[in-house]
Every structure is written in C-alpha cells, then in structure tokens.
Amino acid sequence: MRVIALTGGIASGKSTISRRLAELGASVVDADVLSREAVEPGSPGLQAIAERFGPSVLTADGALDRPALGAIVFSDDAARAALNAIVHPEVRRLAAARLAEIGRSEPDAIAIYDVPLLVETGVDHSFDLVVVADADAATRVERLVTLRGLERVEAERRVAAQASDEARRAIADVLIDTTGAMAETIAQVDALWDDVRSGRR
Numbered sequence: 001m002r003v004i005a006l007t008g009g010i011a012s013g014k015s016t017i018s019r020r021l022a023e024l025g026a027s028v029v030d031a032d033v034l035s036r037e038a039v040e041p042g043s044p045g046l047q048a049i050a051e052r053f054g055p056s057v058l059t060a061d062g063a064l065d066r067p068a069l070g071a072i073v074f075s076d077d078a079a080r081a082a083l084n085a086i087v088h089p090e091v092r093r094l095a096a097a098r099l100a101e102i103g104r105s106e107p108d109a110i111a112i113y114d115v116p117l118l119v120e121t122g123v124d125h126s127f128d129l130v131v132v133a134d135a136d137a138a139t140r141v142e143r144l145v146t147l148r149g150l151e152r153v154e155a156e157r158r159v160a161a162q163a164s165d166e167a168r169r170a171i172a173d174v175l176i177d178t179t180g181a182m183a184e185t186i187a188q189v190d191a192l193w194d195d196v197r198s199g200r201r
C-alpha cells in the first residue's frame with residue numbers, strides 16, 4: 001500500500017480532490033470525519049471538552065455544539081491549543097488504525113489521508129507523497145463568505161488559525177492549483193493519479 005497525504009487550508013478544495021481520487025480508485029481516510037468520531041456522545045474526548053469548556057459547548061441532548069465551540073476556539077489561540085490537545089491524539093490513533101486496516105485488506109491500495117492540519121500537527125515520515133491543495137488565503141476567505149455563508153471576520157479568523165500558504169507549499173511534493181476552473185483541478189488530479197499508478201510518482 002502507498003499512503004498519500006492530502007492537505008490544504010480551509011476551503012482550498014481538498015474535498016474536491018479526494019472525491020475525484022476516490023472515483024479513480026483510491027481509498028480515502030478523512031481526518032475531519034475522524035475528528036467527529038473522536039467527540040461522539042459518550043466519548044472520552046467529548047467529556048474532556050465539556051470539562052475544559054463548560055456546558056455552553058454542549059447541545060440540549062448532550063452532543064457537541066460545534067458552532068458554539070468554533071466561536072470560542074477560532075478567536076482564542078490558547079483555547080484552540082487546548083481543544084487540539086484533546087482531539088488530535090485520538091484522530092492520529094484512529095487514522096493509523098484505519099490505514100492499517102486498508103493495508104491489510106487491500107495490499108495494493110493507494111490510500112489518501114485527507115488531513116487539513118498536516119503542517120500544524122507535524123509531518124512525519126509515514127507518507128509516500130504529500131499533496132497540497134493550493135489556493136491563496138484571499139481566495140479561501142472569499143469562498144467561505146460566498147459559498148459557506150460565513151461572516152468575513154469569521155472567515156478571516158479561520159484562515160488565520162492555520163499555517164501559512166508558504167508553510168504548506170514547503171512540505172509539498174505535488175501542488176494542485178485549485179484557484180482555476182473546477183475542470184482544471186480535476187485534470188491535475190487525473191494527471192497525478194496516472195503518475196502514481198504508473199510509478200512516476
């Protein structure tokens with residue numbers, strides 16, 4: 001099995017890329033999905049969050065109130081670091097387990113680990129290739145405002161809570177420019193897939 005890490009800032013187009021790679025035959029593991037599993041009702045992660053942030057970050061039925069917690073952690077670096085310290089070790093554990101499972105059941109698989117915070121959490125050497133979805137910060141803010149309905153200030157906070165474009169480019173083996181037409185993103189993904197399948201990458 002080969003494991004390709006796919007990273008990029010918020011609204012950079014990672015989902016578009018991983019969806020296309022899945023269509024082409026890759027097995028995708030998504031850190032955002034795992035981070036939701038890590039805080040399911042009844043999980044130690046959710047309990048730790050409730051202890052650190054108090055009952056205002058829980059909904060009436062005891063689940064995580066994501067907008068409430070987001071409002072806290074995207075405007076407070078210390079709060080975000082505390083949340084990361086609770087959630088990220090569990091995400092890492094779940095990702096390792098999922099990838100190991102894929103490796104066992106499909107030894108020839110090309111696995112994609114879609115991980116928004118690869119720079120922030122530290123790149124180790126377990127990836128055969130690092131692919132970065134590359135859209136500049138201004139484009140990402142614009143997408144968050146126009147496509148996801150965030151207030152501009154909120155969008156800017158989220159972008160500022162992440163690594164810089166330069167830091168992500170510095171770890172990239174392959175850059176996919178996601179600022180053009182959708183078809184151009186797809187064409188770059190298809191070319192990458194051909195390179196990986198044929199061993200050129």
Ligand SMILES: CC(C)(COP(=O)(O)OP(=O)(O)OC[C@H]1O[C@@H](n2cnc3c(N)ncnc32)[C@H](O)[C@@H]1O)[C@@H](O)C(=O)NCCC(=O)NCCS
Pocket residue numbers: 009010011031032035065066067069070073080083084087088091115116117158161162
């Ligand atoms: C703060 C939370 C509750 C907000 O939930 P919400 O549903 O609004 O956002 P969602 O989880 O879908 O994340 C959307 C995007 O925000 C960005 N983001 C999320 N968490 C963080 C973080 N801690 N630091 C920087 N960016 C982040 C990522 O680009 C992510 O793809 C949630 O993001 C969370 O629990 N974050 C901590 C876990 C985490 O780091 N997840 C991201 C990668 S594993």
Ligand SMILES: Nc1ncnc2c1ncn2[C@@H]1O[C@H](COP(=O)(O)OP(=O)(O)OP(=O)(O)O)[C@@H](O)[C@H]1O
Pocket residue numbers: 008009010011012013014015016017032116133143147177178179180181182183184185
């Ligand atoms: N050329 C392009 N390539 C990729 N996405 C594009 C392009 N042009 C516009 N978009 C839009 O930009 C948005 C990118 O969002 P997407 O959910 O793919 O990003 P993401 O990196 O997965 O975000 P998040 O970190 O929030 O999970 C989508 O709404 C997509 O339709």
